[in-house]
Amino acid sequence: MNWIDIGAVDEIPVRGSRIVKTRDGCVAVFRTGPDEVFATSDRCPHKGGPLSEGIVHDRKVTCPLHNMVYSLETGKAQGADEGVIETYPVRVEAGRLLLDGSRFAARGAA
Amino acid sequence: MTRLVVIGAGMASGRVLEHLFDAAPGAFEVTLFNAEPRGNYNRIMLSPVLSGEKSYAEIVTHDDAWYAEHGVACRFGERVTGIDRSRKVVTSAGGEVAYDKLILATGSNPFIIPFPGHDLPGVVAYRDLEDTAAMIEAAGTPGASAVVIGGGLLGLEAAAGLRLRGMEVTVLHNTGHLMDRQLDETAGYLLKKDLENRGIRVITSANTKAIEGNGRVERVxxxxxxxxxxxxxxxxxxxxPATHLGQAAGLETGRAIKVDAQMRTSDPDIFAVGECVEFDGTLFGLVAPLYDQAKVLAKTLMGEDDAFRVKELSTKLKVTGCDLFSAGDFTAGEMREDIVYRDPARGIYKRLVIEDDRLVGAVMYGDTSDSTWFFGLIKDGTDIEEMRDTLIFGPAFQGGGGAAADPLAAVAALPPEAEICGCNGVCKGRIVEAIDGGAASLSDIRAVTKASASCGTCTGLVEQVLAVTMGDAYASPAAQPVCGCTDLTHEDVRRLIKSRELKSQPAVWQELGWTTPNGCHVCRPAINFYLLADWPLDYADDPQSRFVNERNHANIQKDGTYSVMPRMWGGITTPAELRALADAAEKYGVPTVKVTGGQRIDLLGVRKEDLPAIWYDLNQAGMVSGHAYTKGLRTVKTCVGSDWCRFGTQDSTGLGIKLEKVLWGSWTPHKVKLGVSGCPRNCAEATCKDVGIVCVESGYEIGVGGAAGMDVRETEPLAKVATEEEAIAIVTAFVQLYRESAKYLDRPYKWIGKVGLDWVRDQLADAEIRAGLIDRFEISQSVYRKDPWAEHAKPDTARRFHPLADLNVEAAE
Known part of the structure; x- marks a missing residue:
């Protein structure tokens, strides 16, 4: 793990999301509760919708383009839909957001 | 004898001493320092002292006789100023005391936010007996009022105690719901409601600016x-945590004084216990782990093996009548599933969080009778797979077969005298009678018995009685619920929001029995609209419950860029505006500039990060958001009318601009487009708009319910009036009626199809009703008639349109 401080948790509204640019593309960081956060790929595998712009409910997000619902925990599409989004380790410590950068850095080092 | 010096006479160190004197009497010669001028008392019982339910004497745990009996040298009211580890002595005003073993039990200090005026007399923390005494004294003045800053466990206990002493109490809490560390929003909402019922005013999302007063606190x-x-x-x-002494002595500290599982600090002869301790990255504030630490430390001092470990904690609020319980971890982690149970009529809410077939967290409000059992499941990590379906009903339902889990069976088992509808006092037997008498549907039952005809929360129950009594003959109603989170229809929800005065989303979720923790993408935008339409002054619009376009105040395009369309009132623009638009298009590299069907100019292909800046530029040229992205007033399309046209009968452009200035910014169930044509040739195509006005020589013909989308429909005549003022009044009242009664996402023509144009006409024809509608529209517009672009172009909010971080850039640096 290579925890990178990406900002204060308060920068994301509860049930909102912000993106982080990485060399793997945009990562969406979701805040589902005061201290509960998840990070996934920002791209819906269906038609490329920006998941960070979706409505966040429970521990799920609904893609703004065609209402595909993904679990933020497993990355799996819910209901009858199929598809998986990448998930990344992220946590809150003392009000700061820490994203595991090892998966992005690995490629940079290569 | 070992010389043991203890710094701090609180609950943790008190417990250590008890263990030592029990297990090894006479083995330790103890010197006990305490900054407070007294010995150990039960600090968590300060709340009953404050409320007057207990006296100070009753909460003293160790009195002078106890200290004397165990030969403790008490140095109360004497602050230790330093520790010399090399010479193994502590220093205080009274000189030096040597130790073989030293315990730091310095506890914690209240955190005081340095608002202007925070140091005025009358500002107290809620930490010790002095604070409590100050509060009791303040409450002695009849009619005195108190403000409690902080709606956590301690703050609320203080508020409840002061209220019991007769003070006017206001609680200020900076986040959206009370006790946000321990409770979720729904439980926080119920707690707020209970406190308000006790006469405590609660302001959430409150930002304190200053404490003011002349030589003493007078106001916040x-x-x-x-x-x-x-x-x-x-x-x-x-x-x-009060770490100063430990830090100054060079002990290893993080957020508090670091200890190992034997409570030993980085110095083998110095130990720490209680709130001043950090173990494995964790701090401690509740009493249960403190007592565990005390037990381990006593064993360590006696040379026995033991190890402290962090256990699950539970919280209960010590306010009589507020029954809440919170345990485990219900906010963080992965692979979790919620089980939610709500009983709105009794104000009960329970939420269980499950991970890997184990209960990991629980929040309960209103009924905590099974909390011990649930807490046991959490602590023991019991596998709950077998009882998952009935888990939420508590221990009484386990192992008792499936009957209790089947709601129909439960209803079937109800005796005839069981009350189903509380509002109208209708029991099950009365409903069964009605069914035997021929009633076969929910509406029949409502008509015959009045059951579920008032607040409607028993609708599900009545339907179950129908299903049980009629068997297969009962066809469930075709009414579509809002979404999977509820069985209620949009109409039910709108009615209940008004009749039950529900003014927040958690209130709706709880009082109407939502089955999910916080709704879904279908119900959230609808509920958000209903709340802001019905309670414009009480409810704050929630951007997180809006679709992307409304949240970002621009329309997202298929490539992820946005379109920007400023308002052109009535379709009229100026060379200066056009110049500003052209400049903006060039400055932000806008690939497409499009003239729209609503007589506006649309800039397509703007990057999200550029939105606040382009808005700012357009604002500078006097332009505001055109709301092309909203379920709200879009455009008022006009022709040039009597100003220029040789056929024009009235000033259609002027009326269009006036209407747009009245209506802009308002949110509606779906989008609303207007047209005003200056004569029956209808160049503004007013007769296919949601509201279309066609000017004639004698006045204004107002039509409504047109459409030119997937459905094409001509407007139907609503009214004909002689003056512009009357036309504006009728249109305003019509829009408000639509706002107040339509289902979310029904365009006006669909809504009119449901309620009937005659009903709409009747409402608007009644002068009193019309005036009421216009008044309520104006109240709502006092909040919403403002430019959202200007708000979002401010640096603080503009930031939200940018990525949180750019790891590529940071890597390069």
Whole structure:
């Protein structure tokens, strides 16, 4: 793990999301509760919708383009839909957001 | 004898001494320092002392006789100023005391936010007996008022105690719901409601600006200008471990003094216990782990093996009548599933969080009778797979077969005299009678018995009685619920929001029995609209419950860029505006500039990060958001009318601009487009708009319910009036009626199809009803008739349009 401080948790509204640019593309960081956060790929595998712009409910997000619902925990599409989004380790410590950068850095080092 | 010096006579060190004197009497010669001028008392019982339910004497755990009996040298009221580890002595005003073993039990200090005026007399923390005494004294003045800053456990106990002593109490809490560390929103909402019922005023999302007064606290001022008069201010916003002594002595500290599982600090002869301790990255504030630490430390001092470990904690609020329980971890982690149970009529809410077939967290409000059992499941990590379906009903339902889990069976088992509808006092037997008498549907039952005809929360129950009694003959109603979170229809929800005065989303979720923790993408935008339409002054619009376009105040395009379309009132623009648009298009590299069907100019292909800047530029040229992205007033399309046209009968452009200035910014169930044509040739195509006005020589013909989308429909005549003022009044009242009664996402023509144009005409024809509608529209517009672009172009909000971080850039640096 290579925890990178990406900002204060308060920068994301509860049930909102912000993106982080990485060399793997945009990562969406979701805040589902005061201290509960998840990070996934920002791209819906269906038609490329920006998941960070979706409505966040429970521990799920609904893609703004065609209402595909993904679990933020497993990355799996819910209901009858199929598809998986990448998930990344992220946590809150003392009000700061820490994203595991090892998966992005690995490629940079290569 | 081992010389043991203890710094701090609190609950943790008190417990250590008890263990030592029990297990090894005479083995230790103890010197006990305490900064407070007294020995150990039960600090968590300060709340009953404050409320008057207990006296100080009753909460003393160790009195002088106890200390004397065990030969403790008490140095109360004497602050230790330093530790010399090399010489193994501690220093205080009274000189030096040598130790073989030293215990730091310095506890914590209340955190005081340095608002202007935080140091005025009358500002207290809620930490010790002095604070409590100050509060009791303030409450002695009849009619005195108190402000409590901090709606956590301690703050609320202070508020409840002061209220019991007769003070006017206001609680200020900076986040959206009370006790946000321990409770979720719904439980926080119920708690707020209970406290308000006890006469405590609660302001959430409150930002304190200053504490003011002449030589003493007199009032608290909030950022929004609210002023609360106050004879005492209790600051209960948190605690900080008191690490100063340990730090100065060079002990290893993080957020507190670091200890190992034997409670040993980085110096083998110095130990720490209680709130001043950090173990494995964790701090401690509740009493249960402190007592565990005390037990381990006593064993360590006696040379026995033991190890402290962090256990699950539970929280209960010590306010009589507020029944809440919170345990485990219900906010963080992965692979979790919620089970939610709500009983709105009894104000009960339970939520269980499950991970890997184990209960990991629980929040309960209103009924905590099974909390011990649930807490046991959490602590023991019991596998709950077998009882998952009935888990939420508690231990009584386990192992008792499936009957209890089947709601129909439960209804079937109800005796005839069981009350089904509380509002109208209708029992099950009466409903069964009605069914035997021929009633076969929910509406029949409502007509015959009045059951579920008032507040409607028993609708599901009545339907179950129908299903049980009629068997297969009962066809469930075809009414579509809002979404999977509820069985209620949009109409039910709108009616209940008004009749039950539900003014927040958690209130709707709880009182109407939502089955999910916080709704879904289908119900959230609808509920958000209903709340802001019905309670414009009480409810704050929730951007997180809006679709992307409304949240970002621009329309997202298929490539992820946005379109920007400023308002052109009535379709009229100026060379200066056009120049500003052209400049903006060039400056932000806008690939497409499009003239729209609504007589506006649309800039397509703007990057999200550029939105606040382009808005700012257009604002500077006097332009505001065109709301092309909203379920709200879009455009008013006009022709040039009598100003220029040789056929024009009235000033259609002028009326269009006036209408747009009245209606802009308002949110509606779906989008609303207007047209005003200056004569029956209808160049503004007003007769296929949601509201279309066609000017004639004698006045204005107002039509409604047109459409030119997937459905094409001509407007139907609503009214004909002689003056512009009357036309504006009728249109305003019509829009408000639509706002108040339509289902979310029904365009006006669909809504009119449901309620009937005659009903709409009748409402608007009644002068009193019409005036009421216009008044309510204006109240709502006092909040919403403003430019969202200007708000979002401010640096603080503009930031939200940018990525949180760019790891590529940071890597390069």
């Amino acid at each position: 001022v909030l950022e929004d200008g609210t002023t609360l008069s106050s004879d005492i201010v209790v600051m209960a916003v948190g605690i900080r």
